[in-house]
Amino acid sequence: MRLTALVSSLLLATTATAGGPSFGQAEKKYLEHVANRLKNHAAKVEAAPAVERDVAKVQEPKFLNANTTRFAVDGKNIPDVDFDVGESYAGTLPISQDPEEKSELFWWFFPSTNPAAKKEILIWLNGGPGCSSLEGFLQENGPFLWQYGTYKPVKNPWSWHTLTNVIWVEQPVGTGFSTGNVTATSEEDVAAQFMGFWKNFIDTFAMQGYKVYITGESYAGLYCPYIASAFLDANDKTYYDMSGLMIYDPVISWDEVAEQVPVVQFTEYWSGLFPFNDTFREHIKSVDAKCGYSDFVSQYLVYPPKGLQPSKLPGTDKTGTTRDECWGLFYEIFDAILLLNPCFNIYQVATTCPLLWDVLGFPGSMGYLPEGAKVYFDRDDVKKAVHAPENVKWSSCSEQNVFVGGRDRSEPSSFHALPHVIDATKNVIIGHGALDMVLIANGTLLGIQNMTWGGKLGFQNKPDQPFYVPYNTMSDLSTLAAGGVFGSMGSERGLTWVQIDMSGHMVPQYAPSAAYRQLEFLLGRVNCLNCTVPFTTDPDAPQSQQPLGEGTAPQSWSQSPGKTGKQHGGGRGRFVR
Template identity: 70%
Template sequence: MRWAPLVLSLLLSATATTVGASRSFAHPDRIREKLNQRKLKAAPASDHHEVLSRAVVKPQFLNSNTSRFAVNGSAIPDVDFDVGESYAGTLPISSDPKEQSSLFWWFFPSTNPAAKKEILIWLNGGPGCSSLEGLLQENGPFVWQYGTFKPVANPWGWNSLTNVIWVEQPVGTGFSQGKVTAQNEEDVAAQFLGFWKNFIDTFSMQGYKVYIAGESYAGLYCPYIASAMLDKKDNTYYNMSGLLIYDPVIAKDEIQEPIPVLQFTQYWAGLFPFNDTFKADLEVRDKKCGYTDYVEKYLVYPPRGPAPSKLPGTDASGQTLDDCWGIYNDIFNAILLLNPCFDIYQVATTCPLLWDVLGFPGSMFYLPTGAKIYFDRPEVKKAIHAPNITWTTCADGDVFVKGRDRSDPSNVRALPHVIDKTQNVIIAHGALDMVLLANGTLLGIQNMTWGGKLGFQHRPTEPFYVPYNVDLTTTEVLAAGGVFGTTHTERGLTYVGIDLSGHMVPQYAPSAAYRNLEFLLGRVSCMNCTVPFTTDKSAPQSTQPLGLGTAPQGWSTGSKTCKARRSAPVSRVRGFTKERPDA
């Protein structure tokens, strides 16, 4: 999720008040040796992708209804290989012939035989940030990461597993046009369902299983849309079958930002090398606000009971005190002085600031002289049937009436409803994200009732194993393998804490996200086992004991001795909603 430029400028101009468990790596030297050998022998990624594309003799979805949306896979600007069959364009948000509002989308069918009769929807957050960011830099069939020379084929593209559509929504996001009328998430969901029925009819996909995935502010979008689909009780169009949300907004802002942020900086002390005076000041303010005490009381397993509606650090009317919100803001401003290239989406990032074709290489907008934003280029718009309007990663205007989303957090009703009905929901979180902090997400889970109980009854401790992928990884898109975090499942909800990943998990940890998707789709039955990827079945896997999970997790008691195990939650600055091209 990218922050709107206004929020960034305000943050950057503000002045701070005061200047385990062991892993199991199976023969890493041999793996490294195999990688080196393969680099010398392997054909370029583009050649490999072209061979795969030529194997598809007949387009799957090309007909008289869809031909106007067909994209020439060999004519995507700067992409020097055929991306395969795809369709892009706009469709209205209702069946009313006078409807003026429409959503833009890009659909990539899958050649995977297991993908028959299913489709996954990907949504970025914001609110108002484009899902084309997800396509281009996270889980699309080709990727163009910041600091890299050109777009390359993505072996971790989600269309390798299933049919995927990236949708720009709500109205006012990216190329999606019309009058902004949504006042809450129920309105957003209703508009999306109208669009979705039109899409299904256009591509004759009635009866397909529907999965929804997204990140950041999509922690609101996705559960509300999924819940609305379930309420329709219409499997012809809305056969909702599972939900996956990364680093999501699921609870109140304070719970996911200022309440756990001090502990986050303490856990990652080497990345936040503040002087003693500043650290002491933060600790005094944190104690006065009651934040650490709140986490120690409510981030426990099982929960002691529902958390009070009135949060710590608030006045008599329930408004958060400026000095308490200021803890989060002051940490951000202080670390920018020490690390001018600090990236709130991945806090281990340092200088130099790398050019990003979407304009957001980190916490700030950056457009070098002569550079252009990829999706705002006329030739790109033409190639994907986009309207000839100015495209920005995140909307300059509001996507909710008067800029306010009047919805309850998704953990109140929408998210538990989807868990109970599908028994197939994954919430995953990157350990290096300071936009939405991991302990904030866990606090949101522990104060949510589903399956007749409040929160997880047991602390997440199982190892999250990402299969080794020597034959799948390319030098252009390297990805991890081994024990890469912590996972836990109860009553239809799975939590995954992911190591070495920032806010956009499919971007920072693509192989981990690929495994998450396999689990969501039912292709594998476990994420704490050494089963290989379904698309790389011959890759050798670890034969050693995996031990416990490794990602920073919430602690299970209020003991002061557990302080070293703390991390943190979500991110929106008071009075503003900040998100990146969600990102």
């Protein structure tokens, strides 16, 4: 609904609810307040200078040549999308230069219309392992969005390609439309295969010498640092000019540190969203204490760190294996909240019923598709439009293992790969949604405080500066996004931490304006995240004139899954998008 139409309907509603001196006055005042807010917003949008930020600005194709023609996508004929999405290319390319190579990765590439995006390109990867980056494309940071429970796709003013050239890649082999035999046993293997694919892509599009930025979320907290580290080690700026890294709600440490250790404190902090009875609450506190989790957080989530965390994690036996009652704590809580909130979404814990259908069929929606609905990327017409293999059944997360034997044999990225990228680029951002429970922010902070980069261990100061998201005139009712102080941040020695209020696991989906500002920072378009500089694509939008104060995201909460067994290097059957 257009803003002007909604304002009119709300004003009519306020007239209809007018009555006696008290009856209906609360609702009337609310409707009047909403109508006035929307009226003011619409006026700001209409009065804003004509800044070009359409996701499909008409221009001559930038990358159409004899090698790319077969990948060109007709932007006017994307199924169910009733607008031109502009120039783009999609298809599959091999993971090596060997002419006999049969394994290929699927990708969708959108050139940018932004004049600042010259010789640079950004890679986006989703996690899993085995979850498709087309999820990020369609519901996070792509040119058009089809969010949970919504009627149809809409233009996305927060699309990352309005800032730079972006490619969404389905990897490793076995993910989404990517085809071939699964041979990866480690992140080193994944990185090597990606580098082979990347050289083919750069040669196809004649993009030699472009700066490369690598971004992703969740299990891509492994993918991205390892690929970035391999790019750096190649010492070849023609193909692998690694210039910056950004990862959201990432896997950077052991599963126990990311989930079990901080989970009880998480439920205490968000107690209104976890309204357990006293008996159960005392039970989980007792298990937490016996496993030593709250003590571990109190001892090691401090600034600066007191020292390296022990290799033997709390809650483990003499062999280093997590005890059953400690491993089960997270799942006890998960099962209990599902009884109270059967539509509970572990990716965004403020979600309640009804259960919204997801055109991607992602596990976060419990696989709910209404009768007659179809998973978007598994439709024949969509496959044809984007040059996808027609004989591949697409699913949001792979139904097969993407590592041989279902086990990734690499160590956590915070041990070596991630510090290497920070030290080499001095341009790494780790962002985390405050409402994510599949990977908990305090667990990520514990991983950071056990990581050495720039010659020091962890953050020396608590990252509690205000994270400011500019107010904007960029969105309509289908793409509204926040502005103002929206979390906490801190930067030290080339690493920036940002914790985002009211966001779940998929930050560009739940807080698109916050992710957009962080991307501007990564690309060097702005030099601060704690200042009131407007968006570069909305430069005249008025900003706050008030002191920002401290950051608002929870820090160090004080109220106190793979198929490879329960060693703290493996998980137990969890997809992290």
